[in-house]
Amino acid sequence: MTEASEQLASGSLLVNRYKIVKHLGGGGMGNVYLATDGHLAEAQRAVKEMIGKFPDEASRKKAIEDFQREASVLSKLEHPSIPTVFDYFASDSGRYYLVMKYIQGRDLEQELKVSETGWLPEATVVDWSIQLCEVFDYIHNLDPPIIYRDMKPANVMLDNKLKRAMLVDFGIARFVSPTQKNVTAIGTMGYAPPELFAGKVEPRSDLYSLGATMFHLLTGEDPQSNPLLLFDFTRFPRPMQINPKLTKGIDEIIAKCVAHKPVDRFKSAAEMKKALEKHRYALEMAASEPTIEGVLTIIHCSAGITAKFPINKETSLIGRHDPARGITPEIDLSSYDSSGKVSRRHAVLHFDGKQFSIEDLGSANGSMLNGAMLPSQQRKPLNSGDQIYIGDTAFEFSIKK
Numbered sequence: 001m002t003e004a005s006e007q008l009a010s011g012s013l014l015v016n017r018y019k020i021v022k023h024l025g026g027g028g029m030g031n032v033y034l035a036t037d038g039h040l041a042e043a044q045r046a047v048k049e050m051i052g053k054f055p056d057e058a059s060r061k062k063a064i065e066d067f068q069r070e071a072s073v074l075s076k077l078e079h080p081s082i083p084t085v086f087d088y089f090a091s092d093s094g095r096y097y098l099v100m101k102y103i104q105g106r107d108l109e110q111e112l113k114v115s116e117t118g119w120l121p122e123a124t125v126v127d128w129s130i131q132l133c134e135v136f137d138y139i140h141n142l143d144p145p146i147i148y149r150d151m152k153p154a155n156v157m158l159d160n161k162l163k164r165a166m167l168v169d170f171g172i173a174r175f176v177s178p179t180q181k182n183v184t185a186i187g188t189m190g191y192a193p194p195e196l197f198a199g200k201v202e203p204r205s206d207l208y209s210l211g212a213t214m215f216h217l218l219t220g221e222d223p224q225s226n227p228l229l230l231f232d233f234t235r236f237p238r239p240m241q242i243n244p245k246l247t248k249g250i251d252e253i254i255a256k257c258v259a260h261k262p263v264d265r266f267k268s269a270a271e272m273k274k275a276l277e278k279h280r281y282a283l284e285m286a287a288s289e290p291t292i293e294g295v296l297t298i299i300h301c302s303a304g305i306t307a308k309f310p311i312n313k314e315t316s317l318i319g320r321h322d323p324a325r326g327i328t329p330e331i332d333l334s335s336y337d338s339s340g341k342v343s344r345r346h347a348v349l350h351f352d353g354k355q356f357s358i359e360d361l362g363s364a365n366g367s368m369l370n371g372a373m374l375p376s377q378q379r380k381p382l383n384s385g386d387q388i389y390i391g392d393t394a395f396e397f398s399i400k401k
Contacts (some may be wrong), residue, residue, distance in 0.1 A: 016048065019036045042398075048099075081135045081165060150209070214254050220243070314352070319332070341393070
């Protein structure tokens with residue numbers, strides 16, 4: 001970290017124009033300050049500073065090139081979600097400065113830290129992701145295209161005035177022609193796609209990182225904790241399994257973004273944006289409809305007791321708990337089925353947001369609906385007052401709004 005003695009003091013004046021108000025943050029090679037612009041009615045500015053303190057000449061050149069590239073890239077961009085660059089200069093003391101629009105707000109990493117649930121609301125993250133897709137669609141279609149390469153929560157600021165997600169820190173973004181190969185593999189482990197560390201980069205690399213960012217925001221699970229394997233959903237939990245409040249739609253969008261091979265991801269930021277907009281509409285429609293919940297009430301069982309089970313998930317497994325086989329049904333009848341007529345995976349209740357249905361999973365003793373045996377592996381609609389038999393256990397199904 002940069003030592004405090006190297007920070008500019010409040011009141012310091014740069015190039016006889018920018019007056020330092022306070023220190024906002026810093027990293028290994030510099031600081032960010034809030035300043036006022038004496039040439040433009042004391043307008044607030046963010047001043048990014050790089051301190052020229054390097055172990056060798058090669059490191060000094062590399063850091064300066066990165067800083068100059070950020071200035072060059074940003075000065076050419078015009079987008080509402082990219083902060084405007086107003087000025088760039090160097091001092092005689094070996095410090096380099098980038099003067100940018102000051103964004104009042106927190107970055108997404110900070111937003112996640114202050115969340116009481118440990119994750120952020122799905123609809124909100126979808127809105128931010130649509131805005132970020134717009135940014136990527138813009139920079140990916142420049143000539144030559146720009147690949148951002150370091151998409152992560154810490155590099156997205158929320159502008160409190162514009163209510164927009166702002167993509168900041170273009171320090172490792174670069175112009176990349178479609179034919180350019182063996183680019184420098186720079187990125188943040190966990191958010192960077194596999195191809196980036198193989199020296200390859202393309203627009204879909206940014207979409208992978210956006211998907212990893214969404215995963216982090218919606219589940220609270222940091223991709224940096226297991227950067228090489230976390231998105232292998234054949235071995236590790238999917239987003240919905242980590243956060244059951246997530247919808248199947250967003251789970252599928254994230255999985256497509258973080259596919260190992262670029263060809264299996266969205267073809268472009270524009271295509272991803274359309275998928276997110278369609279999903280946002282589905283969320284809005286679901287929010288506008290009255291909430292309904294199914295209730296499964298045991299009215300007879302071999303143990304001689306009754307119980308009620310709320311049904312409010314897309315799928316609810318009915319069966320018996322078996323930890324050795326990893327079977328954990330939402331409706332566990334282990335305590336109610338003393339006769340052993342209920343299979344471990346006996347039946348499943350489905351709910352699509354409007355209609356409930358039941359499906360027998362090929363159980364040993366079968367399932368009945370209103371006195372008729374249910375055919376295996378076929379869904380049958382449920383209505384309030386229906387009678388269900390799972391083995392010897394009798395239920396009444398009801399719907400409450």
